[in-house]
Amino acid sequence: MSNIRQARKALIKRILEGGGRASQDDRRAAFDNAGLALPLSSLIDKVARQAHKITDADVSAARASGLSEDQVFEIVVCAAIGQAARQYDGALATLEAATEKS
Amino acid sequence: MRLAILDCGHSLGTKVLFAIIRTISRQPIPEVVKLVMYRPDFFGTHMKAVTHEAMRGPSAWSVGDRELMVAFVSKANQCEFCIKAHTAVSARAYRDDAKVAAALSDLERADIGAPLRAVLRMLGKLTREHKVDVDDMRAVLATGVSREQIEDALAVCFAFNTINRLADAFKFFVPGPKAFEVGAKFLLARGYR
Numbered sequence: 001m002s003n004i005r006q007a008r009k010a011l012i013k014r015i016l017e018g019g020g021r022a023s024q025d026d027r028r029a030a031f032d033n034a035g036l037a038l039p040l041s042s043l044i045d046k047v048a049r050q051a052h053k054i055t056d057a058d059v060s061a062a063r064a065s066g067l068s069e070d071q072v073f074e075i076v077v078c079a080a081i082g083q084a085a086r087q088y089d090g091a092l093a094t095l096e097a098a099t100e101k102s
Numbered sequence: 103m104r105l106a107i108l109d110c111g112h113s114l115g116t117k118v119l120f121a122i123i124r125t126i127s128r129q130p131i132p133e134v135v136k137l138v139m140y141r142p143d144f145f146g147t148h149m150k151a152v153t154h155e156a157m158r159g160p161s162a163w164s165v166g167d168r169e170l171m172v173a174f175v176s177k178a179n180q181c182e183f184c185i186k187a188h189t190a191v192s193a194r195a196y197r198d199d200a201k202v203a204a205a206l207s208d209l210e211r212a213d214i215g216a217p218l219r220a221v222l223r224m225l226g227k228l229t230r231e232h233k234v235d236v237d238d239m240r241a242v243l244a245t246g247v248s249r250e251q252i253e254d255a256l257a258v259c260f261a262f263n264t265i266n267r268l269a270d271a272f273k274f275f276v277p278g279p280k281a282f283e284v285g286a287k288f289l290l291a292r293g294y295r
Binding site: 004010011018043047048051052056072073079084085086090092095098 | 143148235257267272273
């Protein structure tokens with residue numbers, strides 16, 4: 001499925017390197033779930049690890065820290081894709097290892 | 103929806119399109135559609151391409167199988183909107199509600215065949231624990247699933263581990279069963295483009 005690999009690459013390149021309302025540093029940090037300050041770090045960690053537990057208060061706190069809705073939108077999108085990408089890349093490497101030795 | 107921009111910040115052209123869709127479908131616009139149509143150059147356009155390729159592109163897995171994978175992954179993430187949406191699509195694709203219900207409620211005893219069961223088990227673990235090990239992959243390969251089929255399943259998993267998170271972060275409204283039936287018909291006819 002080379003098409004899907006290319007499409008994934010284009011998606012990730014766009015959200016991290018293309019223009020946006022949030023800074024590239026914040027988008028990258030959200031993607032990596034690393035290096036953000038509270039309260040945004042708390043929201044982003046929930047997006048990555050337990051999104052179903054996110055509350056209105058988590059999003060309000062991120063907004064109250066000075067981020068616009070567009071910035072929250074972009075940063076949350078980056079966090080969601082980042083976690084899904086880590087799962088995917090890790091699983092592909094594991095598949096590689098499993099097929100090499102079998 | 104937690105961000106007002108995702109509810110009503112769309113371009114005028116998109117707002118007109120939404121009004122037409124609401125009139126024809128007699129259902130609210132699904133919130134996932136509002137998400138991918140908001141500033142689509144940032145996220146939606148690329149995400150739709152990834153999702154369509156994973157869900158409707160060439161694969162040894164049927165459309166019903168892939169939709170069941172999405173429902174299963176969504177269940178592992180406890181994402182109500184996506185569980186309901188893709189249970190409906192999978193059941194419609196298979197023309198078999200009971201099969202989908204059985205796979206979601208008791209994977210080990212459902213009559214879905216060893217290859218699909220093994221893949222769902224692996225995707226469930228990957229989604230819950232964020233990683234799998236070599237033995238997990240070997241267990242899937244041992245049922246006769248090809249390497250390429252595993253890659254295809256991982257692409258489905260990637261797309262919906264993204265969408266599940268966004269559905270819950272932005273709090274998608276969960277409509278009644280009729281809306282999901284209409285949505286399932288649409289997704290089977292048109293895909294994710």
